[in-house]
Amino acid sequence: MFRTILFDVDGVLLSEERYFDASALTVWEMLYSPKYLGLSGDTFEPAPEEGTIRRVRKEVFDDDKVLNFIKTRGINANWDMVYLVFSYELVRLLAELHKTKSAEVETILTSQIHREAIAKVQEMAKGVEFKVDYASFVADFEKSTAEKQALLLYLNDLVREKTGIETDIFSRNSELWDLCQETFQEWYLGDRLVAQSIGRPAYQEGKRGFLDDEIPIVEPKKMAKVLAELKNRGYVLGIGTGRPRIETVEPLKTMGLLQYFDENRVVTASDVLEAEKRYPERAPLAKPQPYCYIKGMLGMDAHDEECFNLALPIENGEEILVVGDSVADYMAARSIGCKFAATLTGLTGQEARAKFEELKADYILDDMTHILTIL
Known part of the structure; x- marks a missing residue:
């Protein structure tokens, strides 16, 4: 599927x-x-x-x-x-x-x-x-x-x-x-x-930063086991995130998770901002716009024009699954015409179930490890 x-x-x-x-x-x-x-x-x-x-x-x-x-x-x-x-x-x-x-x-x-x-x-x-x-x-x-x-x-x-x-x-x-x-x-x-x-030093110095305080949703070893199983089954794994590249790559690498994702399909907010600079008339491109997921679907080596000109909803939507925790992710997936799995590990936790049921999300998961139950 x-x-x-x-x-x-x-x-x-x-x-x-x-x-x-x-x-x-x-x-x-x-x-x-x-x-x-x-x-x-x-x-x-x-x-x-x-x-x-x-x-x-x-x-x-x-x-x-x-x-x-x-x-x-x-x-x-x-x-x-x-x-x-x-x-x-x-x-x-x-x-x-x-x-x-x-x-x-x-x-x-x-x-x-x-x-x-x-x-x-x-x-x-x-x-x-x-x-x-x-x-x-x-x-x-x-x-x-x-x-x-x-x-x-x-x-x-x-x-x-x-x-x-x-x-x-x-x-x-x-x-x-x-x-x-x-x-x-x-x-x-x-x-x-x-x-x-x-591209410049801090305007207000003295901030420690939070990058070293990242908190995994699930114990990293459990997530790694699931991602490894997905790769073994032949799925191509990608990322579409509102995080800039450094904030995506560094913690996932530290937790041993980055290795499971196709490098050509890791799309971040940094990539979105660069695309907006190249095509200001198309801004905004951030979620819930589908750009980052389309780019992840086609690959980072796909030209932006190919992403913009892709006819939506796509014909083979049943072949693509977006896994997200927010309404913005849901909207992006629906724009593409692909399937959407909502995880109940966002801001409101289990309380989000009612909202995703109302939106008729294709799947609702307690956390990302449950993805194996729907494949």
């Missing part, structure tokens, strides 16, 4: 917890660090203790209600999550400043938001009473039916609602998105490795 099996990484092979921690810390830094907005109300530090990390994660994502909402709307990339949450608070702050500094706020909201613009907002906000309200995110976004990348565009609607200003600056292709992405990478990789990812 199947010939190729493509695995997501976060929530399937490796835990998402440290990614969510890094996402929350990125939002926290951009709100409270003097290098960014420098708001009052919390004290930023680049090397927080575990207790502080737990507090920040709990607050920024409102006991994970914000994360759950974003993921059920088809957003799976941590970079997008950071961008949504930080931009929302930025819009709220600018709406408050608009009451007394309308011209300056309109200039900021109708131009690209970069470091200089954030420094300008910090200066404008001095002495202004403003309270960050993470919990209001879901209430404001629930007013829209936007899904996937349209959720990012909805920020423009919120600007119009809260200030009356017409703008289109909030999108995946924006300088602020790039800034959020690079700041997240500083947190996840730390000072030692971040330059390999973003």
Whole structure:
């Protein structure tokens, strides 16, 4: 039946917890660090203790209600999550400043938001009473039916609602998105490795990074046994992940899992970003867009145009199985027309079963080791 099996990484092979921690810390830094907005109300530090990390994660994502909402709307990339949450608070702050500094706020909201613009907002906000309200995110976004990348565009609607200003600056292709992405990478990789990812040293030094704290979903030896059996049965194994390449390759290599995947079919967020740079008119290409799984299906040596021009849904969809933990993975698989196996090892664990039953996922697995029961 199947010939190729493509695995997501976060929530399937490796835990998402440290990614969510890094996402929350990125939002926290951009709100409270003097290098960014420098708001009052919390004290930023680049090397927080575990207790502080737990507090920040709990607050920024409102006991994970914000994360759950974003993921059920088809957003799976941590970079997008950071961008949504930080931009929302930025819009709220600018709406408050608009009451007394309308011209300056309109200039900021109708131009690209970069470091200089954030420094300008910090200066404008001095002495202004403003309270960050993470919990209001879901209430404001629930007013829209936007899904996937349209959720990012909805920020423009919120600007119009809260200030009356017409703008289109909030999108995946924006300088602020790039800034959020690079700041997240500083947190996840730390000072030692971040330059390999973003091409420069950390803007805020002192971060340890989380790459050495990766948590496997299942004991690595058990996953290795399953992957080895799949290879022995003749399946071609690939990866389609929202992780950058270094964050995919290094932990899987350390755990002894990388060897089971076809090197030509390991597609990461780094590859997606490079494709978006080559074809900006086709961005965004991240999940739930099917690009990474199509590339994994055809192989890294396939030209991008071949991926873009592939007729969807494919005729031989029963030969391809995507294994993922999120609605974004499900949407990508459905776009391709292939089969989808949901693992209940993502953010909400077994609670996700009802959602995947509602979506009529082809298979629902307690964890990736159960894949042998459906083959």
